[in-house]
Amino acid sequence: MSLAYIFLKFHSILLLIQADTHEKGDPLLSVEPGLLIWTIIIFILLLLILKKYAWGPLLKSLNDREQGIKDSVEKAEYLKQEAEKILEKNKILLAKADEDARKIIAEGKELAEKMRNDLMNKTNEDTARLLSQAKSEIEREKIAALNTLKDEIANLAVQAAGKIIDENLDTAKQKKIIDNFIGKIPQN
């Protein structure tokens, strides 16, 4: 019921619009030359003014910025590649340096070992030599001391015997006898 009512209302409105437009020969769809010409004039003026004062500068700044961004991105990409290359190079260098250092340390260790061994051998040798030298020296000194002692004893014996026997025997003969005697004494 109410729907039909609303429909009828709409129908009446449409009829009204229709009736009106038919009477005046469709003012909605008739082209007015004045309006048309004004549209074209306004549009062309707007185009000319805006082209000079707005589109030109705006497009220029836009293109400049876009170019700038493009360049920056390209440059960043390039720099990144460069940096990666350098990093790679550094890694290789670092590895090489590491290896070198290890080698040098190993060599040093080896050298030190060798030197230590050499030094030890030499020291041992020296010690042995000195020891033998000292031994021979002692031997010689001992012999010399013994000889001196022999002479001293012989002299003392001769003197003592001379005093005891006094003139019975001449000195030379007695010395000979004692020397013989001493010679028979074992060295030690």
Next chain:
Amino acid sequence: MQLLTVFLQEHNKLDTLSKMREEDNWIMHHILDKHVISIPPVNLGGFDLNLSISMKILMLIIAAVLMLILFTYAAASNKKRKHPTGLGNFLEMLMVFVRDDIVKPSMGHGYEKFLPFFFTLFFFILFVNLLSLIPGMSTGTSSISVTAGLAIITFIMTQIHGIKNNGFFGYFKGLIPPGVPVFVLPIMIIIEFIALLTKPFALAVRLFANMTAGHIVIYTLIGLIFLLGYAVIPVSIGFALFIYLLEILVGVLQTYIFTMLSALFIGMAIHQDH
């Protein structure tokens, strides 16, 4: 029975209303133009040209002035800094949209030269369409004369640049698809010639009809309040608001379509080989 009585009642009402209407059709009154500043008609060889500034022309001028202010401001502000902000950024975003999503794909290579034209076309129609949604303003593009003017500009641009790029005979020869048998040629020439004129006509009518229809619907919905009584206010206002929001979409969409088709036509006229 009830329906019949209602129908009769309605007819009585309708009679009285149409009498009222003859004096004042308020929907048409709002849709149609009225003169603001009258200028005496100029006579051009027996043809009266009325160049009075009407409501719609005023709307076009307001849109144009608004564009001049906004875009020169944006240009100045974008020039100052390296990274645009605020209005300059927003307008530039729209410009990039027009350039990359409308003109570039529609026209193909060599589109840079036409960018100022398409920017002006796009923003002019957009501004006029959106200004029409402000209450109290008139709709510039809901007049066939205005849309016809814009379509004629596109048409002239198409012909001029088509002839410029392909030569006078080359251009008209290029309109006919290659490899057509000789006996079909006369028909093809007629068809292509009609197609040439149909394109701007369709452009004009499409924009005009879309911009007019929505406004008529809004006026009608508001008018329902006075016809059916105050009970329909919520429904009426709800629907009017819905149509109003739809009009925003339609306004932007029709601007997009008009610009895209213009770019397509000019692009086709320039690159006839594909």
